[in-house]
């Protein structure tokens with residue numbers, strides 16, 4: 001069989017010509033592919049670099065938050081110093097002057113310090129929170145009165161910063177914020193083994209405070225948790241129900257088109273607008289308490305709903321029609337078809353939408369400022385109506401504070417926020433895999 | 440092509456067929472579309488998808504214990520007709536069905552007719568095997584479960600077992616009832632779909648090209664199965680393969696561009712077609 005000659009001058013056959021042309025194009029194609037891959041790798045590398053930078057900077061300024069400097073004091077619960085009457089009641093114990101005990105204990109260690117200013121400086125080495133710790137101990141165990149005990153109490157935030165090296169010893173005294181004398185005392189205490197860094201329980205168990213060494217992130221963690229519980233409990237079921245109705249049952253007409261357009265628009269509305277809405281509706285109209293996780297959760301629900309609805313609808317659209325036909329053909333009703341077959345198949349996609357929505361809600365602060373969740377709140381919220389704040393707002397509050405120690409706390413709170421996020425996402429991923437494993 | 444007055448169209452004779460009025464432009468069905476003791480009776484069925492007139496004035500009876508094959512070129516409305524019989528066209532918003540279709544004497548498009556009940560009586564097997572993404576057991580148990588056919592677990596187990604046995608799948612899957620139905624081979628999946636359908640004991644089974652996604656061996660197994668199932672069910676099968684129609688069916692209906700051109704006993708249709716279009720199609724002149 002002879003091949004047709006395509007061009008008489010070269011004597012090339014059609015097959016040869018095709019091969020030649022393909023080969024010529026091949027090199028260019030490979031080059032383009034390599035270039036495309038290089039772009040992709042470059043983009044990912046840049047992304048990773050910045051994530052790396054972000055984590056390094058947060059970790060390097062925040063990891064010291066795990067420890068806190070403590071001073072060991074020999075406290076004598078002397079009734080005279082406390083100014084207690086003969087047979088003190090619990091109320092008397094509550095009102096007594098515990099700061100005096102702290103003062104006595106420090107002076108015991110540095111008996112030669114003289115003069116009001118020097119003494120004030122000396123007393124300032126210990127956190128002003130120490131007296132409350134003593135009070136709580138005495139009230140919990142009144143038999144301590146008249147006895148001695150050795151205790152570790154938190155040092156002042158400036159001491160802590162110096163010990164952690166965040167305040168430079170080489171700096172001139174007036175710029176340092178810690179006097180030469182105080183540095184000498186700190187060194188003396190350290191040499192005695194009476195000053196050391198221990199695990200910072202306070203930060204992880206208490207609420208906010210004006211004193212950095214007493215400020216904790218737990219209040220904000222609980223606030224965030226309660227707020228997100230409200231958000232999740234409302235936005236996920238409502239969002240999924242809305243998506244299922246719109247996707248599976250609603251007639252396709254102008255009204256549903258209009259609703260669809262509006263849901264898409266809502267997803268793009270700046271979050272602060274939802275805060276304004278929440279202020280007007282939930283607080284002013286319904287009279288719900290300000291600064292409460294309940295209201296915060298409601299506002300974040302409004303913000304999260306469009307995201308969840310859009311993701312859920314996409315997930316429902318992705319369920320192959322053959323599954324629906326199979327179920328309908330078996331005589332399942334429409335509701336049964338959706339509940340038994342379509343929803344389980346769409347669930348992983350819906351959970352992904354929920355993760356995205358909740359992650360955004362966790363990091364949101366602007367709408368919560370509008371409903372008063374920015375207040376300075378010391379107590380750990382105990383319920384959905386208690387005043388509270390949330391992690392991103394706490395970060396913002398601390399970042400705004402002048403004390404150097406709050407800078408460390410800001411990074412610490414960001415670390416906690418990231419940890420919270422990781423935990424939340426891990427839970428969702430595990431849940432999603434459970435659903436996927438059920439085919 | 441020619442319309443109703445095509446010279447190839449010979450006068451129709453037979454009980455009940457001559458009494459139907461036909462509008463212009465619609466081809467008369469050649470052959471007798473009635474049977475003595477029908478399960479389903481369709482008269483003058485029209486289906487529109489929006490503006491598109493998909494099938495026109497189709498009248499056909501479905502008989503018990505018989506396989507009727509629907510053949511015809513792609514897009515001629517075989518699937519559309521089949522999906523009228525279990526009202527699966529209801530799920531397509533643009534579809535509009537007119538005419539009358541009755542099952543055991545009751546109009547299935549009647550307002551009082553519950554589709555759930557209808558689909559329990561008229562089962563369907565699809566072109567692409569579509570087992571539920573659940574275990575083999577759950578696939579078969581699903582129908583009896585939603586229709587409340589089993590009083591307890593032992594009864595359900597029994598239904599699952601007999602259905603799988605009748606679908607000729609039991610020996611292959613009895614040790615992996617709890618594994619996903621989607622992990623079976625294509626032919627096994629299709630037999631699983633058949634088992635799932637017969638688990639609710641329907642009167643009629645509709646099959647829309649059930650073997651077109653299968654290899655010849657799996658196809659042969661399904662064909663044997665269809666032949667066995669004929670003892671208990673009325674079966675309507677759409678097929679692209681004329682050999683398959685010849686092998687499994689007792690009657691054949693030939694569709695062409697939305698018209699039911701010719702109906703008759705399979706051996707007659709294939710040996711002695713009366714309509715020119717049928718002849719052209721089965722002799723491979725187009726299709």
Ligand SMILES: Nc1ncnc2c1ncn2[C@@H]1O[C@H](COP(=O)(O)OP(=O)(O)O)[C@@H](O)[C@H]1O
Pocket residue numbers: 488491493512513514515516517518519520531533
């Ligand atoms: N959902 C639908 N919407 C609009 N037209 C359809 C739809 N389904 C089928 N059709 C049209 O109806 C005609 C018949 O289709 P179908 O019954 O699927 O043919 P067959 O199964 O014989 O190949 C075709 O012309 C097809 O384009």
Ligand SMILES: [Mg+2]
Pocket residue numbers: 517518519647
């Ligand atoms: Mg078809």
